Amino acid sequence: MKVGSAKAVSDYVVQVSLPAGVSTGSFLSILTFNIGGVVDSATVQAQARNNDFGKGWLDNNSAGSGPFRLVRWDRGNQVLLEANPNARLKPKLQRIILREIKEPAVLRTALESGEIDIAEGLTPEALRALRSNSKFRVLTSDSLRLNYLGLNVKEGSPFANAKVREAVRWGINQAELVGGIIQGNGTAIQTIIPKGLLGYNGTMTYKYDPVRAKRLLAEAGLPNGFEFELVTSTGQCGGGIPCADIAAKLQADLAKAGIKANIKAIASAEALRIYRAQSHQAYLGGWSPDFPDPDGNATPMADFAARSLAWRNVWNDATAARMANQAALESNDAKRTALYKLLTDYMVKSGPFVMLYQPSIPLGISANVQGYVRNAQSQVRFENISKTQ
Amino acid sequence: MLAFLVRRLLFVVFVAWGVTFATFFIANVVPIDPAIAALGDNAREEQIREFRERNGLNKPVWQQYFIYMGRLLSGDLGQSLRTQRPVVDDLREFFPATMELSISAFVLTLLIGIPAGIVAALNQNKTTDLTVRILALIAGATPVFFLAVILQYFLANRLDLLPVQGRLDGFLFPPPRVTGLGGLDALIDALRGGGRERWAVYLDSLRHLILPSIVLASFSAAILTRMTRATMLEVLSQDFVRTARAKGVSQRVLVFRHALKNAALPILTLAGSLLGGLLSGAVLTETIFSWPGVGRYITQAASSLDFPAVMGVTLLIGLVYALVNLVTDLLYAFLDPRIRYA
Numbered sequence: 001m002k003v004g005s006a007k008a009v010s011d012y013v014v015q016v017s018l019p020a021g022v023s024t025g026s027f028l029s030i031l032t033f034n035i036g037g038v039v040d041s042a043t044v045q046a047q048a049r050n051n052d053f054g055k056g057w058l059d060n061n062s063a064g065s066g067p068f069r070l071v072r073w074d075r076g077n078q079v080l081l082e083a084n085p086n087a088r089l090k091p092k093l094q095r096i097i098l099r100e101i102k103e104p105a106v107l108r109t110a111l112e113s114g115e116i117d118i119a120e121g122l123t124p125e126a127l128r129a130l131r132s133n134s135k136f137r138v139l140t141s142d143s144l145r146l147n148y149l150g151l152n153v154k155e156g157s158p159f160a161n162a163k164v165r166e167a168v169r170w171g172i173n174q175a176e177l178v179g180g181i182i183q184g185n186g187t188a189i190q191t192i193i194p195k196g197l198l199g200y201n202g203t204m205t206y207k208y209d210p211v212r213a214k215r216l217l218a219e220a221g222l223p224n225g226f227e228f229e230l231v232t233s234t235g236q237c238g239g240g241i242p243c244a245d246i247a248a249k250l251q252a253d254l255a256k257a258g259i260k261a262n263i264k265a266i267a268s269a270e271a272l273r274i275y276r277a278q279s280h281q282a283y284l285g286g287w288s289p290d291f292p293d294p295d296g297n298a299t300p301m302a303d304f305a306a307r308s309l310a311w312r313n314v315w316n317d318a319t320a321a322r323m324a325n326q327a328a329l330e331s332n333d334a335k336r337t338a339l340y341k342l343l344t345d346y347m348v349k350s351g352p353f354v355m356l357y358q359p360s361i362p363l364g365i366s367a368n369v370q371g372y373v374r375n376a377q378s379q380v381r382f383e384n385i386s387k388t389q
Numbered sequence: 390m391l392a393f394l395v396r397r398l399l400f401v402v403f404v405a406w407g408v409t410f411a412t413f414f415i416a417n418v419v420p421i422d423p424a425i426a427a428l429g430d431n432a433r434e435e436q437i438r439e440f441r442e443r444n445g446l447n448k449p450v451w452q453q454y455f456i457y458m459g460r461l462l463s464g465d466l467g468q469s470l471r472t473q474r475p476v477v478d479d480l481r482e483f484f485p486a487t488m489e490l491s492i493s494a495f496v497l498t499l500l501i502g503i504p505a506g507i508v509a510a511l512n513q514n515k516t517t518d519l520t521v522r523i524l525a526l527i528a529g530a531t532p533v534f535f536l537a538v539i540l541q542y543f544l545a546n547r548l549d550l551l552p553v554q555g556r557l558d559g560f561l562f563p564p565p566r567v568t569g570l571g572g573l574d575a576l577i578d579a580l581r582g583g584g585r586e587r588w589a590v591y592l593d594s595l596r597h598l599i600l601p602s603i604v605l606a607s608f609s610a611a612i613l614t615r616m617t618r619a620t621m622l623e624v625l626s627q628d629f630v631r632t633a634r635a636k637g638v639s640q641r642v643l644v645f646r647h648a649l650k651n652a653a654l655p656i657l658t659l660a661g662s663l664l665g666g667l668l669s670g671a672v673l674t675e676t677i678f679s680w681p682g683v684g685r686y687i688t689q690a691a692s693s694l695d696f697p698a699v700m701g702v703t704l705l706i707g708l709v710y711a712l713v714n715l716v717t718d719l720l721y722a723f724l725d726p727r728i729r730y731a
Binding site: 059072074075076077078080097099100101102103105106109110112113115116267268269270272273276285286287288290300307308 | 431479541545546554563678686
C-alpha cells in the first residue's frame with residue numbers, strides 16, 4: 001500500500017483502496033492485528049525526524065484515541081498507561097502498569113503478596129498452587145502458534161517418501177505429549193491452520209500406532225527402520241516447555257516404530273540457521289503467523305516459491321501452492337473456508353510437516369480482578385478490566 | 390603526581406582499547422548469525438539481507454572493526470540489535486539503576502564489614518568473634534539467589550515489611566528522570582515541592598532499595614569483615630601497638646588512630662575491587678529483584694546475540710573498573726604519607 005491510499009470519508013469512516021490481487025479478507029484480518037493503530041497525524045507529523053513519520057517519538061508517546069495512553073516506558077522495567085482523556089471508550093480502571101519480571105519464583109511471590117494482579121510466565125507448580133487457592137484463579141489463553149516437526153524431503157532423504165512421513169505421524173503419541181509433557185498447556189492439532197483462524201480444520205487423522213508405522217516403513221523399503229538427526233533449540237517451545245524435552249518424547253515414541261532420532265539441541269539462532277539453509281533432516285520448532293489470517297500459515301507452509309517453511313523443507317508441490325494462492329485471494333468467507341479445508345486435508349497426508357500441538361498460555365489472576373479476557377493474538381481490552389478491593 | 394595521573398589515564402585508555410578488541414573478536418568468532426537471532430523464524434531472506442547491510446554485518450571482520458572503532462571515537466557505541474536503539478541511550482537508561490544499587494550495597498558493605506571486622510579482632514576467640522566469623526562464613530557461602538528468595542519470602546511475602554521486587558510501588562507515580570538514580574530523583578522531586586505524596590514516593594523508592602542492597606552486599610560484607618579482622622589482628626600484634634598500650638593510650642585512640650590507619654591499605658584495596666565488582670553488574674540480584682540495570686541488560690543482550698550491546702556494556706564495565714582502581718591508588722597516597730607517586 002502506498003501513502004495516500006487511505007482517506008477519511010467522515011469522522012468515523014476511513015476508506016482504503018487496496019492494490020489489485022490483495023484479498024479483502026486478509027486485509028480485514030490484518031486490521032485486527034495490534035501492531036498498528038490509528039494515530040492523530042497532525043500530532044505525530046509534528047514530531048517527525050529524518051522522514052520517520054514520527055516513529056521515534058511514538059516509542060515514548062502515544063497519540064491515539066484508545067481508552068489508554070502511554071505515560072511512560074521505563075525500559076526493562078515497566079510501561080505505565082493511564083486513561084486517555086480524549087477517548088470515547090472510558091475505561092473502568094484509571095491506570096494499568098505492565099511490569100517485566102523475569103524470574104518465575106519472584107513472579108509468583110509478587111502475585112501472592114498482592115504487588116501484581118495478573119501474572120504470565122508462572123511455573124506449572126505455581127499454577128497448581130494457585131488453582132487450589134481461593135484468592136486466585138488460573139486462566140488459559142489461546143495462541144495462534146503451532147509447534148511442529150519439519151521433515152526435509154530433499155532427494156536422498158528418507159522423508160522424501162510420503163510413506164515414511166506418514167509412518168512418523170503414526171509413530172508419535174500426540175495424546176501423551178499434550179497430556180503429559182505439555183501439562184495441558186496446549187491442544188493437539190494435525191492440520192496447518194490454528195484454531196481461532198478461519199479455515200481451522202480439527203480433523204485428527206492419526207492416532208498413535210507404532211505397528212502401522214512399522215508396516216508403512218516396510219512398504220517404503222525400510223523394514224529395519226532408519227536413523228535421522230533432529231535439530232531443535234536449547235530454549236523453550238510453546239507452552240513453556242524446553243524443546244529438548246519434547247524432542248526426547250518424540251525420540252522415545254519413534255524408537256518403538258524402529259525410527260531412531262538423534263537429538264541435536266543447540267542455540268535457537270543456530271538451529272534456525274540450519275533450518276533456513278535446508279541443512280536439517282528434521283527440525284522441531286514453532287510457527288506463528290505474521291498476521292492473524294490463515295494465509296499467514298498457508299502460503300509459508302504450502303507455497304515453495306514463498307521461500308519460507310515449504311522451501312526450507314524442500315517440499316515443492318504445485319497443487320498445494322495453487323490451493324494456498326487461490327484461498328488467499330478469495331474474498332467470500334464460505335468459499336475461502338472450503339478452499340482451506342481442501343488444502344489442510346491435502347497437507348495432513350502429503351505435506352512435510354508433522355503438526356504437534358497449539359500451545360496455550362496460562363495466567364495466574366487475583367480473584368478480585370474481573371473482565372480480563374485475552375484472545376489468541378494476546379490482545380486484552382484493558383478498558384473492560386475492573387478490580388474490587 | 391601529575392605525571393603518574395597522566396600515565397594511569399593513558400593506561401585506562403589502553404585497557405579500554407584491549408576490552409573493545411577482545412570483545413569484538415570474540416563476538417565475531419561465535420559461529421552464530423546475529424541477523425537470524427534478531428529477526429527470527431518469520432523473517433524473509435530479503436529482510437535478513439537488508440538487516441545485514443544496515444548493520445554492516447556483510448563486510449569483512451577487520452573492516453567492521455575499523456568502522457566500530459571510528460564510531461567509538463566519536464562516542465557512538467552503535468545500535469542495539471535487540472532494542473533497535475543506540476547502545477549509548479540504553480546504557481544511559483540502565484546504568485544509573487545499577488549505580489544506585491551497587492553504591493548503596495557498597496555503603497552497606499563498608500558499614501557492616503569494617504566495624505564487624507574490628508569488633509571481632511578486638512575480641513579474638515571470644516563469643517563475639519566467633520559469632521561474627523560464623524555469620525561472615527554463612528553470608529559468604531550462601532548463594533545470592535537463595536538468600537534473595539528466602540528474604541523475599543519472609544520479609545516481603547510473609548511479614549509484608551518490604552516490597553518483593555521493582556523500584557517503586559505501582560500505586561505511586563515515578564519521579565521525572567533527572568539522574569536516573571530512582572531514590573535521588575524522587576528526593577529532588579520531593580524537594581521541589583509537591584507535598585506529601587512526593588515524599589511518599591521518595592520513601593517508597595528507598596524501601597525498594599533495601600532488600601536488593603542487603604542481598605548484593607552480603608557477600609562483599611562477609612569478605613570485608615574477614616579481611617578487616619585478619620588485618621587488624623596482624624596490626625594489633627605489632628610492637629608499636631604494645632608500646633602505645635604500655636604508654637596508657639586509650640582503647641579508642643589505639644584502635645582508630647594507630648591500628649586502623651595501619652590496617653587501612655589492604656582494606657582499601659579490597660574495598661576498591663569490591664566496588665568494581667558490584668558496579669560491573671549484579672546480574673543475579675538484578676534479575677531476582679526485577680531491577681532494570683546493566684546486569685539484566687547484558688544478560689538479555691548476550692542471550693539474543695546482541696553484540697553491539699554486549700560490547701558497549703563490557704567497555705563501560707572495563708572503564709568503571711579501571712577508574713575505580715585509579716581512585717583507589719590515589720587514595721593510598723592520602724592514607725599513607727610514605728607513598729608518593731611520581
